[in-house]
Amino acid sequence: MEEAGRAVADAAQDLAPQGPALLLAGGGANGGDAFVAARHLLTLGREVLVLALPSRHPLTRLNRRRWRAVGGVTRPLSASAVSHRAPGAGVIVDGLLGTGFGPPLRPALAGVIGALGAARSHGTPVVAIDLPSGLEETSALVPDGPDGLPGTAGADLTVTFMGLKAALLFGAAAAQAGRVQLIPLRVPGDWVQAQAVAEQPTDAHVAALLPVRRADAHKGTAGRVWIVGGHPGTVGAAGMAGVGALRAGAGLVTLHSAADVPLLMPELMIHRHADLRAALLGTPESGRPDALAVGMGLGPDAAALARELLRWQRPTVLDADALQIELAGHGHAACIWTPHPGEAARLLGTSTQDVTRDPLSAARALQQRLSGVVVLKGGPSVVAYPGGLSVSRGGHPGMASGGMGDTLSGILAALLGQGLSARDAAVTGVRLHARAGERAAQVHGYGLSASDVAQELGGAWQDLSAALPAHRPG
Ligand SMILES: NC(=O)C1=CN([C@@H]2O[C@H](COP(=O)(O)OP(=O)(O)OC[C@H]3O[C@@H](n4cnc5c(N)ncnc54)[C@H](O)[C@@H]3O)[C@@H](O)[C@H]2O)[C@@H](O)CC1
Secondary structure: OHHHHHHHHHHHHHHOOOOOEEEEEOOOHHHHHHHHHHHHHHHOOOOEEEEEOOOOOHHHHHHHHHHHHOOOOEEEOOHHHHHHHHHHOOEEEEEOOOOOOOOOOOHHHHHHHHHHHHHHHOOOOEEEEOOOOOOOOOOOOOOOOHHHOOOOOOOOEEEEEOOEOHHHOOHHHHHOOOEEEEEOOOOOHHHHHHOOOEEOOOHHHHHHHOOOOOOOOOOOOOOEEEEEOOOOOOOHHHHHHHHHHHHOOOOEEEEEEOOOOOOOOOOOEEEEOOOHHHHHHOOOHHHOOOEEEEOOOOOOOHHHHHHHHHOOOOOEEEOHHHOOHHHOOOOOOOEEEOOOHHHHHHHHOOOHHHHHHOHHHHHHHHHHHHOOEEEEOOOOOEEEEOOEEEEOOOOOHHHOOOOHHHHHHHHHHHHHHOOOOHHHHHHHHHHHHHHHHHHHHHHHOOOOOHHHHHHOHHHHHHHHHHOOOOOOOO
């Protein structure tokens, strides 16, 4: 609580260094953080007032006593007290409700949140502690307040601790959080895992994971990738995956299909098989690829074929038709499963809305069920690996169109084929794809196609590499 409150004080001071600071303290530990922040703001020379609810929380009570011991003033919290004090404040710190909040919001606090929202709309900056009050930690939705009152006042800056919560990453809730500053407190690693909070790597972190092509590389050392997909009527998906793999640097890409797949790039080697299963499973050990992507438009027999291919224990991306719950238990550490929310819901036996409300928990549950690594696609995408969660930065809403996921599968297979672990391939592949989408959006605006995005992969690779402190030309 001491580290957390101090970080809040520093952030509030940076955001709005002038004028009195008004802190709102609820009855739980979130309010305790506010008392600690008040003490540190006082030592920075600010005029500080705390409006607080009574508390039974031992640490909050302790920090209220410490606040009083340094001469700090506390007044009772009410909507009218906030309305009265807010106009003179240079900054307001919201320590009403954090992760302990569960809706519905009680009417007394709804009035306080309404007064806080009014102050914010008049231009007073608000710093939220951990979460804007009224948001639920694990939900991308904004809970309604009582009697049509707003459920949250939102914030200009949210100072959050340990890891990023779903409410700060996804949907309407994230739009309320303003800028998010993550403070990694010193706590046991197990705690962070148990909370389903996420990391969000910077481009420099991602770039450090990218494969490096040695000067003496040849096509055989840059990864032999197989794309297994396509079925009469759904042939484009496999082609798009092939393009994604080539553009992500795979040395040789072979596309195996039971149907005639269009030749989207002449560098793709396309094999049509009358009996796809027999042709693939008859491949001797020495002829098997460095990595595969299986399932894009593959059709109804995808799961049975994927199960056989998983026995090879080669790095494998499972997408689209290969995302079947009957494959649970057949995965291995070098698998990447790439469901969109609808597929994730089917695999978990829940609704799509449940998945989009809490993508972090959904991705974690899927990873535990399927093993390997799960990429839950969305804006932003979540990577769940054994013991952790990572959320991608960036991307563009125009990427919500057909073929984007197929391209991603190809990218992931290419990165696996170049020797990355499933976790590193997923983290880098998702960010490369998102960055390529951002670049393509600059050219094509909203009407992005997967082909546009694939074409930008080389530029995206350069952009990420440029984020490395010692930039190496890629
Ligand atoms: N867990 C940890 O290790 C740390 C927690 N910290 C802080 O602790 C917070 C969590 O503290 P708590 O678990 O005490 O919970 P909170 O302080 O977030 O919320 C609990 C308070 O909210 C009230 N409340 C809950 N639901 C309500 C509703 N529907 N309407 C009105 N009031 C409602 C409760 O009566 C209680 O007073 C975090 O958000 C963070 O600010 C930090 O100090 C850092 C370390």
